Amino acid sequence: MHKIVSTIFLAENIKKIEIEAPRIAKKRKAGQFIMLRVGQTGERVPLTIADADPENGTITVIVQGMGKSTKELNTKEAGDTISDIVGPLGAPSHIENFGTAVSIGGGVGTAIAYPTAVALKKAGNYVITINGARSKELVILEKEMKAVSDEAFITTDDGSYGFHGFVTQKLQELIDSGTKIDFVLAIGPIPMMRAIAEVTRPYNIKTMVSLNPIMVDGTGMCGGCRVTVNNETKFACVDGPEFDAHQVDFKTLTDRNKLYLPEEKQSTDAFAHKCNLQ
Amino acid sequence: MCPQQLTTKERFAIPRQEMPAQNPEVRNKNFKEVNLGYTQELAQKEALRCIQCKDPSCIKGCPVNIKIDQFIKYIADGDFLGAARKIKEDNVLPAICGRVCPQEDQCEKACILTKKYTSVAIGNLERFAADYERETGNVELPAVQAPTGKKVAVIGSGPAGLSCANDLIQLGHSVTVFEALHELGGVLVYGIPEFRLPKEIVKQEIEGLKQLGVKFITNVLAGRTVTVDELLKEEDFDAVFIGVGAGLPWFLGIPGENLLGVYSANEFLTRVNLMKSYQFPNNDTPVFNCKGKNVAVFGGGNTAMDAVRTAKRLGAEHAYIVYRRSETEMPARLEEVHHAKEEGIEFLMLMNPLEFVGDEQQWLTGAKCLRMELGEPDDSGRRRPVPIKDSEFILPIDMAVISIGNGSNPLIKQTTPDIEVSKRDTIVVDLNTMATSKEDVYAGGDIVTGGATVILAMGAGRTAAKAIHEKLLGIINT
Ligand SMILES: Cc1cc2nc3c(=O)[nH]c(=O)nc-3n(C[C@H](O)[C@H](O)[C@H](O)COP(=O)(O)OP(=O)(O)OC[C@H]3O[C@@H](n4cnc5c(N)ncnc54)[C@H](O)[C@@H]3O)c2cc1C
Ligand SMILES: Cc1cc2nc3c(=O)[nH]c(=O)nc-3n(C[C@H](O)[C@H](O)[C@H](O)COP(=O)(O)OP(=O)(O)OC[C@H]3O[C@@H](n4cnc5c(N)ncnc54)[C@H](O)[C@@H]3O)c2cc1C
Numbered sequence: 001m002h003k004i005v006s007t008i009f010l011a012e013n014i015k016k017i018e019i020e021a022p023r024i025a026k027k028r029k030a031g032q033f034i035m036l037r038v039g040q041t042g043e044r045v046p047l048t049i050a051d052a053d054p055e056n057g058t059i060t061v062i063v064q065g066m067g068k069s070t071k072e073l074n075t076k077e078a079g080d081t082i083s084d085i086v087g088p089l090g091a092p093s094h095i096e097n098f099g100t101a102v103s104i105g106g107g108v109g110t111a112i113a114y115p116t117a118v119a120l121k122k123a124g125n126y127v128i129t130i131n132g133a134r135s136k137e138l139v140i141l142e143k144e145m146k147a148v149s150d151e152a153f154i155t156t157d158d159g160s161y162g163f164h165g166f167v168t169q170k171l172q173e174l175i176d177s178g179t180k181i182d183f184v185l186a187i188g189p190i191p192m193m194r195a196i197a198e199v200t201r202p203y204n205i206k207t208m209v210s211l212n213p214i215m216v217d218g219t220g221m222c223g224g225c226r227v228t229v230n231n232e233t234k235f236a237c238v239d240g241p242e243f244d245a246h247q248v249d250f251k252t253l254t255d256r257n258k259l260y261l262p263e264e265k266q267s268t269d270a271f272a273h274k275c276n277l278q
Numbered sequence: 279m280c281p282q283q284l285t286t287k288e289r290f291a292i293p294r295q296e297m298p299a300q301n302p303e304v305r306n307k308n309f310k311e312v313n314l315g316y317t318q319e320l321a322q323k324e325a326l327r328c329i330q331c332k333d334p335s336c337i338k339g340c341p342v343n344i345k346i347d348q349f350i351k352y353i354a355d356g357d358f359l360g361a362a363r364k365i366k367e368d369n370v371l372p373a374i375c376g377r378v379c380p381q382e383d384q385c386e387k388a389c390i391l392t393k394k395y396t397s398v399a400i401g402n403l404e405r406f407a408a409d410y411e412r413e414t415g416n417v418e419l420p421a422v423q424a425p426t427g428k429k430v431a432v433i434g435s436g437p438a439g440l441s442c443a444n445d446l447i448q449l450g451h452s453v454t455v456f457e458a459l460h461e462l463g464g465v466l467v468y469g470i471p472e473f474r475l476p477k478e479i480v481k482q483e484i485e486g487l488k489q490l491g492v493k494f495i496t497n498v499l500a501g502r503t504v505t506v507d508e509l510l511k512e513e514d515f516d517a518v519f520i521g522v523g524a525g526l527p528w529f530l531g532i533p534g535e536n537l538l539g540v541y542s543a544n545e546f547l548t549r550v551n552l553m554k555s556y557q558f559p560n561n562d563t564p565v566f567n568c569k570g571k572n573v574a575v576f577g578g579g580n581t582a583m584d585a586v587r588t589a590k591r592l593g594a595e596h597a598y599i600v601y602r603r604s605e606t607e608m609p610a611r612l613e614e615v616h617h618a619k620e621e622g623i624e625f626l627m628l629m630n631p632l633e634f635v636g637d638e639q640q641w642l643t644g645a646k647c648l649r650m651e652l653g654e655p656d657d658s659g660r661r662r663p664v665p666i667k668d669s670e671f672i673l674p675i676d677m678a679v680i681s682i683g684n685g686s687n688p689l690i691k692q693t694t695p696d697i698e699v700s701k702r703d704t705i706v707v708d709l710n711t712m713a714t715s716k717e718d719v720y721a722g723g724d725i726v727t728g729g730a731t732v733i734l735a736m737g738a739g740r741t742a743a744k745a746i747h748e749k750l751l752g753i754i755n756t
C-alpha cells in the first residue's frame with residue numbers, strides 16, 4: 001500500500017499526484033516510469049515519473065483522465081492509498097551534452113518530457129522547450145518548464161495563448177530562422193510525435209520519442225508492448241520507452257493501441273455511471 | 279484388503295485407477311479444476327498396485343528422488359499423513375508437483391510396471407497425500423533452527439525461489455523474497471491456469487512460508503528497483519539467489535504478427551490468470567473477446583495447451599492447436615493433450631504458419647499455413663517436418679496465440695555485468711552448487727535452464743539453498 005501525500009489539478013482532468021514510494025524515489029532517472037494498480041481489481045497502468053523527492057521518499061505522477069483507470073486514479077485525494085506501484089521501469093533517457101536540445105511536449109506529454117528536460121539542462125545543453133495544448137486552460141507546467149529552459153514557447157491550437165498553431169509549426173519556424181538544433185525530444189499524442197519525426201528527418205536532427213503502447217507487466221515478460229523500430233521487434237517496457245523517432249513504425253503503434261476500444265468504452269461508461277449515482 | 283496378503287500377481291491384476299474429472303462438456307465452460315482427486319478408496323487401491331521394489335527404479339526417475347515406494351506404502355496402509363510427511367522430506371510443493379509434473383517422462387516412466395502393464399499413478403497419489411494433509415488441516419510447520427544472523431535475498435517467487443527460501447529459513451537464516459509482480463508464485467499464478475492448478479493451493483504454500491518467517495516484498499523489479507550489488511553492499515544481504523524464470527516470449531518472426539488479435543501465450547495467460555480478465559468488467563483488465571470466435575494456438579507444449587483450453591473456456595467456437603511436427607513430438611504432458619481433446623480442442627498437426635493476414639482495420643482474419651510431412655530424423659532424433667509443395671491454405675481465425683517458448687529476460691545481465699551468461703542469455707552456474715560467476719550470488723530454475731519444469735526449478739532452488747547454507751556456515755565457523 002502506498003499513501004498519497006498530496007494532489008492538485010493542473011488543468012481540467014489533469015492531476016498531479018505525489019505518492020510515497022521510497023525505493024523508487026531513490027532510484028529513478030529521467031525517462032523512467034512506474035506501473036500502478038489503483039485497487040485490487042485494477043489494471044496495471046503505466047505512468048511516467050514526473051518528479052521524485054528521495055529525501056521524503058515520494059514520487060510525483062501527472063495523470064490525464066482518459067478512461068476508467070486514470071479517471072478513478074484522479075478521484076483520489078491526499079491520505080488515500082494505492083494498492084501497488086512497481087518501478088522505476090524502462091531504460092532511462094540517454095542524456096548527454098548535445099549542444100542545443102529542444103524538448104517538445106504535447107498535452108500531458110509535457111509532464112512526461114519535463115524530467116528529461118531537467119536532465120538535459122543539467123548536462124549543459126542549451127534547452128529550448130515547446131509545449132503545446134489545445135487551449136489556454138490546458139497548458140500545464142508553464143512555470144516549471146520556463147525554469148529549466150533557455151527559451152520556452154507555448155503553443156495553443158486555438159491561439160488562446162502563446163503561439164497560435166501546432167508544436168510542429170513552432171519547431172519548423174525555429175529551424176527556418178537558423179537555430180542550430182542538435183537534439184529533439186518529442187512526447188505527446190502519436191500523431192504529434194509522428195509529425196515531429198517528419199519535420200526533423202530532412203535535417204537529420206537526432207530525435208527521440210517516448211512510446212506508449214498498451215502494457216501488462218512492464219517487466220519484459222508478456223510481449224504485449226512490442227513496437228517495431230528499424231524493422232525489428234522491441235519491447236517498449238524494457239528496451240524503451242524512448243526510441244529513435246526516425247526509425248519508429250508509428251502506424252503499427254497507432255493500430256495496436258486500438259485493440260481494446262470497445263472494452264475501454266464499456267468500463268469508462270460504467271465508471272462514469274457509478275460516479276453520477278454517487 | 280490387507281496389503282500384506284496380496285500376491286504380486288494380484289497386484290498386477292488391479293487396473294490403474296482413473297482420476298475422477300469434471301465432465302468435459304461442463305468443464306470447458308468453467309475455470310474450476312478439471313481433476314477432482316482420488317477418494318481414499320481409489321488412492322488405497324492404486325497404492326496396492328505398487329509392488330514395493332527392492333531397488334525402486336521410480337525414485338531415479340524423480341528429479342528430487344522422492345522416496346516413492348515408502349510414501350505409497352503409507353497410503354496403502356491408510357496412513358495418509360505419514361505419506362505426506364515422507365514426500366515432504368524431499369519435495370516442498372507436493373500438491374503442486376502431483377498436479378503438474380510430466381510424470382510420464384519422469385517417475386512413472388521409470389516405474390517397473392510401465393514395461394508390462396501401466397505404471398503406478400505416482401503423481402495422482404502424491405497429489406492425494408498432499409491434499410489430504412492440507413484439507414484436513416494437518417499441515418505441520420517444520421522446525422526452524424536457531425537464527426544464524428545471516429541474511430539471504432531471493433529474487434523471484436516462482437518454484438525455484440520458493441523452495442530455496444523454504445530450505446534457508448528452516449536452516450535459521452533470515453530470508454527476504456523480492457518479486458516483480460504484485461502477486462507471488464511466478465508461473466504458478468500467472469501462467470498455469472486455475473483449472474489445472476487452483477491458486478488457493480499456491481497461496482496456502484506461500485502462507486506456510488510466511489508463518490515460518492520468510493519476508494515477501496512484491497513490486498520490486500531487481501535490476502531496476504534495486505540491483506544485485508545494492509542488495510549485497512547496501513542492504514547487507516550475505517547471499518543472493520536469482521530465480522527470475524524465463525522472460526521475453528519468442529515470436530514466429532513472420533509477416534502480420536502485429537495485427538490486432540495476435541498475442542504471445544504469456545500475454546494471453548497473464549491477462550486471464552493474473553489480471554483475471556475473464557471477470558471483465560468486474561476486473562479492469564480486458565482481453566480479446568473469444569466468444570464465438572476462432573482461435574489458433576501455435577505450439578505444442580504445456581503453455582500451448584493451457585492457452586488453447588483457456589480460449590475454449592472463454593467461449594471460442596473453434597479452438598485449434600497448430601503444430602509443425604506430429605502429435606508424438608508434442609512436448610506437452612500427455613494428460614493435458616488428452617484433456618484438451620476431450621474438451622473439443624481441434625489438433626492441426628504438421629502445419630506451419632507462414633503469414634498472418636488481416637482486414638483494413640488491421641484485425642486478424644486468418645493464418646496462411648503450409649502442410650508438412652515427416653522426413654528424416656534431425657539432431658534431436660525427432661523426425662524433421664518438411665513442407666509439402668503447393669499445400670498452402672488460409673486457416674480463418676480471429677485470434678492467434680504464439681506459444682513457441684521464451685528467451686531470457688536481460689535485466690539482471692544488463693545491470694550485473696559480472697554474472698556470466700550463455701549465448702542465450704541464461705545464467706551460467708556450477709550445477710553442484712548453483713553458484714554463479716559472481717561471489718555470493720546463486721541462480722536456478724528457468725533463468726539457468728531455459729523454460730523447463732516446476733520440479734527442476736524446485737530442485738535447483740534446494741541445491742542452491744544447501745550450498746548457500748554451507749558457505750554461510752563456513753563464514754560463521756571462522
Ligand atoms: C511508458 C508510458 C508512460 C505513460 N505516462 C503517462 C503519464 O505520465 N501521464 C498520463 O496521463 N498517461 C501516461 N501514459 C498513458 C496512460 O498509461 C494511459 O492513458 C492509461 O493506461 C489509460 O488507461 P485508462 O483505463 O484510464 O484508459 P483506457 O480506457 O484504457 O483508454 C482510454 C483511452 O486512452 C487510450 N489509451 C489506452 N492505453 C493507452 C496508452 N498506453 N497510452 C496512451 N493512450 C492509451 C485509449 O486508446 C483510449 O482512447 C503512459 C503510457 C506509457 C506506456
Ligand atoms: C503456461 C505454462 C504452463 C506450464 N506448465 C507446466 C507443467 O504443467 N509442468 C511443469 O513442470 N512445468 C510447467 N511449466 C514450466 C514451469 O512453470 C517453469 O519451468 C517454472 O515455473 C520455472 O520456475 P522458476 O522459479 O524458475 O521461474 P518462474 O516460475 O518463472 O518465476 C520467476 C518469478 O520471478 C519474477 N521475476 C522475474 N524477473 C524479476 C526481477 N528482475 N526481479 C524480481 N522478480 C522477478 C517473476 O515475476 C516470477 O514471479 C509451464 C510454464 C508455463 C508458462
Ligand code: SF4
Nearest residue numbers: 340375379384385401
Ligand atoms: S515430484 Fe514429480 S517426478 Fe517426483 S515423484 Fe512427484 S510427480 Fe513424480
Ligand code: SF4
Nearest residue numbers: 328329331336389390
Ligand atoms: S518402480 Fe513402480 S512398482 Fe516399483 S516401487 Fe516404484 S512405483 Fe512401486
Ligand code: FES
Nearest residue numbers: 218222223225237
Ligand atoms: S509490458 Fe509486457 S513485455 Fe512489456
